[in-house]
Amino acid sequence: MTRPAISPDRLWTRLMALGEDGALPRGGVNRQALSGDEILAWRRIITWGNEAGLESSTDPAGNLFLTLKGLRPQLAPVVTGSHIDSQPTGGLFDGAFGVLAALEAVTAIAEAGVTPERSITVVGWMNEEGSRFAPGMMGSELFAGLRTLEDVRTVRDADGVSVGEALGALHAAFPELPHRALGFPIHAYIEPHIEQADMLETEGAVIGVVSGIQGKKTYDITITGREAHAGTEPMSRRQDAVQAFARMATLMHDAMAGEELIKFTIGRVVVEPNAPSVVPARVTFRIDLRHPANSVLDASGTRLEDIALSEAGACQVEIRRLVDAPSNGFDEGLMQAIRNSADRHGLSRLEVLSAAGHDARQMAPLTRSAMIFIPCRGGISHHPDEWSEPDHVTAGATVLLDLLLAEAGVSFNQGDA
Numbered sequence: 001m002t003r004p005a006i007s008p009d010r011l012w013t014r015l016m017a018l019g020e021d022g023a024l025p026r027g028g029v030n031r032q033a034l035s036g037d038e039i040l041a042w043r044r045i046i047t048w049g050n051e052a053g054l055e056s057s058t059d060p061a062g063n064l065f066l067t068l069k070g071l072r073p074q075l076a077p078v079v080t081g082s083h084i085d086s087q088p089t090g091g092l093f094d095g096a097f098g099v100l101a102a103l104e105a106v107t108a109i110a111e112a113g114v115t116p117e118r119s120i121t122v123v124g125w126m127n128e129e130g131s132r133f134a135p136g137m138m139g140s141e142l143f144a145g146l147r148t149l150e151d152v153r154t155v156r157d158a159d160g161v162s163v164g165e166a167l168g169a170l171h172a173a174f175p176e177l178p179h180r181a182l183g184f185p186i187h188a189y190i191e192p193h194i195e196q197a198d199m200l201e202t203e204g205a206v207i208g209v210v211s212g213i214q215g216k217k218t219y220d221i222t223i224t225g226r227e228a229h230a231g232t233e234p235m236s237r238r239q240d241a242v243q244a245f246a247r248m249a250t251l252m253h254d255a256m257a258g259e260e261l262i263k264f265t266i267g268r269v270v271v272e273p274n275a276p277s278v279v280p281a282r283v284t285f286r287i288d289l290r291h292p293a294n295s296v297l298d299a300s301g302t303r304l305e306d307i308a309l310s311e312a313g314a315c316q317v318e319i320r321r322l323v324d325a326p327s328n329g330f331d332e333g334l335m336q337a338i339r340n341s342a343d344r345h346g347l348s349r350l351e352v353l354s355a356a357g358h359d360a361r362q363m364a365p366l367t368r369s370a371m372i373f374i375p376c377r378g379g380i381s382h383h384p385d386e387w388s389e390p391d392h393v394t395a396g397a398t399v400l401l402d403l404l405l406a407e408a409g410v411s412f413n414q415g416d417a
Contacts, residue, residue, distance in 0.1 A: 003412050004105075004112040006401055008394040011104040015393065018044060018084070018100065019092040028384025029092060033085040033127035033138075034062060034166035039173045041084050045103065045124065046177075052107040054122070057178045060149055061142035062126040062167050065180065068106045070119040070408060076185040076367075077119040078407045080105070080400065082193055083128035083139075083359060090129075091386020093376065093393075098192045099124045101397035105404050117409025118187055125359045132157045133166075134286075135218055135322040140359035143183050144366055188334065188407045189363040192372045192396050194388050196356045198379030205350035206395050207342040208373025209335050213354040213361045214263075214292040215327035217301045220284060221248075221308050225315040227273060227281035239314040241283040242271060247311040249285075255303050256289075262300060263290040263355065286322075292353060294326045328361055334370035334403065341402040347395050356381075370403070372396055 021041040022031030031037045042064055046056045049066035057065045067077065082098025102122040109116065125143075130136020133155050141147045153164030171177075195201075200208050225239035249266055256264035268286035287304060291297040301324075308317050342349040352373060363369045374396040377387040405412075 001114065001412065002112050004108040004114055004401060004405070006104055006108055006394055006397045008390065010107075011100060011393060011397055012390050014048065014100050014104070015092060015096060018096050022086065024089065024384060026384060028386070029086045029090050030088050031084065031086040031090070032088070032132040033129065034163070034170050035132070038085055039170060042124075042170075042174065045084070045099065046174075048103060048107070049122070052103075052110045054106065054110070057180050058171065058174065059143070059180050059182050060167075061139045061152075061182055062170050063139040063143060064124040066103065066106070066122040068110055068116065068120045070116045072117055073119050075118045076187040077121045078188050078190070078404055079121045079123055079186045079363075080190045080192070080404060081123035081125070082191050083125045085127055085129050085132075087129055087131050087382045089384060090382055091380075091384060093194045093386055093388045094196065094381050095128060095193070097194055097374070097388065097393060097396070101192045101393070101400055104397050105401040108401060109405070109410070114410055116405070118407070120404055120408050128359055133163050134220075137357065137359055137362060138163070140362040144362040145183060146362060149182065186363065186367040188331075189360065189367055189369040190334065190372065190400060190403050190407070191358060191360040191363075191370075192374070192400050193358060194376040194381060194386070195352065195373040196376060196379065196381035198375075199352050200350055200373060200375040201377065201379065203350050204348060206347045206374065206392055207338065207349040207399055208352040209338045209342075209349055210330060210371035210373055211335070211351055211353050212327060212329040213357060214290050215294050215297040216323055216325045216357050217287075217289045217297060217321070218323040219287040219289075219304070220320040220322055221287065222318045222320070223248075223283045223312065223315050224318070225279070225281050228279040230277040230279055233279055238279055240279050241315055242280040244311060244313050244315045244317075245269070245283040245285060247313070248308055251307045251311060252287075252304055255307065256300060259291070259296060259300055261291055261293075262296070263288070264300075290355065292327050297326070325357065325361055328364045330360070330364060330370045331368035334368055337403050337406060338370060338372055338399055341399040344402070345395070345398055347399070372399055
């Protein structure tokens with residue numbers, strides 16, 4: 001039996017082709033969740049899956065599945081993949097590498113004429129990024145039962161389009177695609193991804209053995225004051241939402257500056273009515289808070305909420321918790337398999353903790369889970385300059401292939417090619 005092997009040219013060509021769906025004029029992609037561009041990307045991926053004999057399907061959450069059926073399809077499958085939605089000014093590799101590396105590995109198995117014991121399913125999770133519909137990771141959270149479809153369907157984007165409406169458009173675009181139930185048992189989950197940091201590059205490593213994902217909290221905070229004329233309203237009577245925001249933001253940054261390893265960001269601020277001669281009546285801002293230690297993360301979140309409430313002044317404050325995701329670790333057995341594969345192929349490796357969130361966080365409590373990182377140049381991600389070298393892309397897919405073969409019950413003798 002011939003051992004399957006990754007096709008570097010096919011994998012790279014498909015990565016570049018997928019970048020055409022939502023392509024930005026100066027490079028990178030804007031491929032929002034459940035958008036027309038993502039529908040185009042689905043068509044490409046489903047076509048590639050069909051060519052390899054994979055069975056495509058979806059679920060009520062808008063997750064995409066492509067399955068290589070095993071000899072015993074009644075067994076829980078091995079699941080691998082990531083997501084294909086992007087930030088508004090995203091790159092070609094975030095998420096897409098994971099989905100296409102998984103597709104390439106499964107395609108290589110099918111082309112070699114190997115039928116695994118267990119089925120292997122490639123997944124593209126819905127709305128990992130959360131840039132169109134907040135919060136992100138909707139597809140994997142729905143799959144894991146962490147959120148309800150009823151709650152998610154009512155979320156709206158900046159144009160007023162609901163998740164329910166966008167899901168309807170997605171499913172209408174693929175009337176022939178079979179639907180499966182939301183959630184199913186998984187034997188193991190493996191997610192390849194670019195690092196989105198520069199530790200691998202700095203240390204000269206090609207494969208990241210990911211130990212876990214640091215915890216994350218996100219908040220939407222709305223400050224409501226009173227609109228007034230900028231030239232006539234006395235300062236003493238103003239309910240200025242921007243003044244309250246400025247106090248909060250300054251104190252929040254000062255409070256978080258003293259915490260080791262904390263990552264605190266105010267990344268989105270909306271001012272209403274946002275007119276030059278009007279006292280602002282409302283400010284809504286988004287907080288992103290991360291730390292590896294759950295105790296520090298919880299305490300820091302409480303401190304931020306206290307600051308928001310204490311600095312409102314004459315305004316009212318509403319705090320909406322969007323994400324409360326604790327830190328998680330990954331399966332040691334799968335991590336060792338990644339180490340072994342990297343060593344077998346002569347690929348330098350490094351143990352890393354993921355500072356960014358991934359859908360694997362939702363899978364870790366459900367089943368044995370792992371992540372494989374490859375370097376990205378300069379640690380740049382969520383940006384058109386995001387880049388991974390072709391050799392690193394192939395290396396990550398090669399390690400993934402080894403794990404999928406082992407987890408799906410395919411073994412090779414020393415003499416096998």
